[in-house]
Amino acid sequence: MLSPGPNSACSADSFPDESTVRKALGKVEMRAFHSQLYDWLSGSSGSKSLAVDGKTLKASRDGNGRQIHVLSAITHGDAQPMGDTPVDHKGSEIDEIRPLLDSIDIRGKIVTVDALHSTKDFAAWLKGKEADYVFPMKGNRKKLIDRLDMLNIKENSYSKASTQDRGHGREDKRTLYLMKELPFWLNFPTAEQAFIIERESIIKKSGKVRREQVYGLTSLKDADAALLLQLNRGHWTVENKMFYVRDVTFNEDRSSIRSGSFPHLMITLRNVIMGLFKKKGRLQIAKTIRSCLYGKDTDLGYHFSKI
Known part of the structure; x- marks a missing residue:
């Protein structure tokens, strides 16, 4: 999908211009794109707990003028993105959380959610998938x-x-x-x-x-109070290590991208970029982006070429 230049895989002068990128991304089949990227990332986390939460993009709008809302899944601790899906609004997360988790292997994992999803039916569904919940x-x-x-x-x-x-x-x-x-x-x-x-x-x-x-x-x-307190606090990984980084580093809430599947596609790309950096041990996202742009991190370029 992304190929490294001859000298530096992350060199800025190897990037195509914006119109070329838009045309290429506009032809992407979103389901396959989403599946391949997250499948590639899924084996890189050893975490047994998974947080699911939603976020509204303040500046983006869909064809009906509504703000874009996306439900995301991220591992506790190492904050590895595992999947995302667009939803109509906060309340409609209830209908979309099961398809999102169906796209992830949650067997043996502990799923944490906010109070909106704390229902008997969803609890029984998770247990049927051999997962646990808090x-x-x-x-x-x-x-x-x-x-x-x-x-x-x-x-x-x-x-x-x-x-x-x-x-x-x-x-x-x-x-x-x-x-x-x-x-x-x-x-x-x-x-x-x-x-x-x-x-x-x-x-x-x-x-x-x-x-x-x-x-x-x-x-x-068999969990004790210390583990449950850790899991409760770990749920906020999705806020502190995903949503915050997307807002501050990627300036997501100011993004005015709004046509077609572009807003969801850009969220997926931001998540996968964060996941790639963490997979390679680059935990300072903003610093790593700068290193990539100035051609100082050729190793990441190799991995981009394998996406």
Whole structure:
């Protein structure tokens, strides 16, 4: 797809002009393109946990003038992109998350999602795929939260774990309490354990304290509180190591590309570029892009030629 120049695979003077790139990409069959790129990346991550979340592109529009929304999957920890799919809007993620995960081998993996997807049906679907889950429960599951509240998880917990972090002008403490042997009346058949996370944030400048708690369920039978707290925090890999990089380094939210499949295609390319860099141990994305542009990283050019 991309061929290296004679001197440097990443040399800027070897790139075709914009109109040529647009014409070539406009002829791409998106399904095959998407499948080949992510299949190529999929074997490079050893992570057993996978985060799925959606993002709206602020500047892009589809043919009906609606903002483009894309659902993406990324591994925890090493932040390797595993797949993405366009959706109509945030609410329609529910219809598209299963086809997205069907395109990925999730057997033996732990899937984390936001509260929108924390349903019995989706939990049963994941278990049918031989995958596990960690689900947060928020206001959209009020009846279930009421039943979880009746469990008195904190008082009946058998495992507890805490973390403390400082940064961005605040100090955060998170504590997770874990309970097993759930009663039948909870009415969530695949759940093996229930948990509650208490978070306390102190704003250093003002001294203001903010407290919140989140309930959750997991199909992991033998996980302790420390692992579940790690998985809960690991879910934000998709925000911190994918969406943030696409916004800041690739200036994604300012992209006005809007015709046909181009917005989705460009998201896939950004994800795959990040995945390629990480696959080769280049964790500083912006620095690696500069090295590539100035012809200082010929090794990456070789791998681009193999995509």
